Amino acid sequence: MFxxxxxxxxxxxxxxxxxxxxxDREVGDGRTVKHPSPFAPRxxxxxxxxxxxxxxxxxxxxxxxxxxxxxxxxxGADSWSRAKDIMRELCALFRPHPVSLELTALDEEGMVRQSxxxxxxxxxxxxxxxxxxxxxxxxxxxxxxxxxxxxxxxxQGIRVNTTLVFNTAQALWAxxxxxxxxxxFLGRLADYAYSHDDPRRSPGNSLYWAEDRAKSTGTEAMxxxxxxxxxxxxxxxxxxxxxxxxxxxxxxxxxxxxxxxSIRNPVQMMDCLVAGADILTVPAGVLGTVADHPLSDEGxxxxxxDAQAFTR
Ligand code: G3P
Numbered sequence: 001m002f003x004x005x006x007x008x009x010x011x012x013x014x015x016x017x018x019x020x021x022x023x024d025r026e027v028g029d030g031r032t033v034k035h036p037s038p039f040a041p042r043x044x045x046x047x048x049x050x051x052x053x054x055x056x057x058x059x060x061x062x063x064x065x066x067x068x069x070x071x072x073x074x075x076g077a078d079s080w081s082r083a084k085d086i087m088r089e090l091c092a093l094f095r096p097h098p099v100s101l102e103l104t105a106l107d108e109e110g111m112v113r114q115s116x117x118x119x120x121x122x123x124x125x126x127x128x129x130x131x132x133x134x135x136x137x138x139x140x141x142x143x144x145x146x147x148x149x150x151x152x153x154x155x156q157g158i159r160v161n162t163t164l165v166f167n168t169a170q171a172l173w174a175x176x177x178x179x180x181x182x183x184x185f186l187g188r189l190a191d192y193a194y195s196h197d198d199p200r201r202s203p204g205n206s207l208y209w210a211e212d213r214a215k216s217t218g219t220e221a222m223x224x225x226x227x228x229x230x231x232x233x234x235x236x237x238x239x240x241x242x243x244x245x246x247x248x249x250x251x252x253x254x255x256x257x258x259x260x261x262s263i264r265n266p267v268q269m270m271d272c273l274v275a276g277a278d279i280l281t282v283p284a285g286v287l288g289t290v291a292d293h294p295l296s297d298e299g300x301x302x303x304x305x306d307a308q309a310f311t312r
Pocket of ligand 1: 046066067068185187188261262263281
């Protein structure tokens with residue numbers, strides 16, 4: 001389990017700056033019951049498959065959805081028109097809860113145009129904008145395309161979830177550009193470190209962007225900048241990133257919500273909460289694994305058996 005290096009007073013204070021998640025409720029006769037968890041974290045499902053998420057929505061476990069082109073393809077989308085039908089249907093199902101819909105256009109003007117198209121699919125649509133990676137698909141591309149689009153959408157009042165966040169600077173720049181959510185991918189970060197780390201050096205060494213410079217200067221200290229939330233066990237790299245973003249956001253009173261994504265297992269889910277994430281987006285299968293516990297099963301069987309005595 002991830003252990004934060006310092007206490008969480010600042011994180012606690014930041015949550016108090018945000019709108020309550022669970023509202024108080026009027027129960028008649030002029031009475032209002034206060035909700036016991038006004039600032040609880042929220043859970044979203046990371047899926048585009050209606051059959052997987054509808055029962056979770058009905059159970060009140062999730063109150064939002066995140067999708068991406070990979071998940072839409074898995075849900076059966078084989079054309080843009082079919083993908084839009086699925087996204088429209090998911091928006092209608094989740095209304096008024098937020099549903100993140102990812103842009104597929106790659107240039108600034110095309111992305112702004114496509115944002116309007118996606119925003120028209122539902123008034124709860126959130127536009128998912130990749131923060132970077134543009135030069136990876138087109139070497140001529142402007143590396144700041146995503147940030148420029150986020151700012152333009154903010155100016156138009158369109159809500160943005162920034163995706164593919166792997167370091168704190170990306171999260172901070174997206175927040176400054178006007179994003180209402182940032183999505184750090186903790187599972188992919190951990191996967192990457194597990195498969196690329198040099199075991200003879202400090203944990204998380206494969207994640208340092210300064211790698212090449214360090215090689216040229218021979219400065220091992222460059223490997224300990226903690227810039228990408230490294231410097232502890234590999235398995236905690238993602239949670240350390242969440243903690244780092246949460247701390248920076250708390251320091252500067254940033255209320256852009258930290259939406260922890262790419263979650264692989266229940267341990268990572270709890271790590272995100274300890275680290276200060278505002279929202280967790282989790283595959284339906286992983287949410288399913290925490291709904292039950294072998295000891296809950298055993299306990300329930302014993303209670304049900306003993307309760308039979310009261311039916312006579
Ligand atoms: O929302 C997208 C993100 O959660 C991706 O997850 O499992 O493809 O790393 P994954």
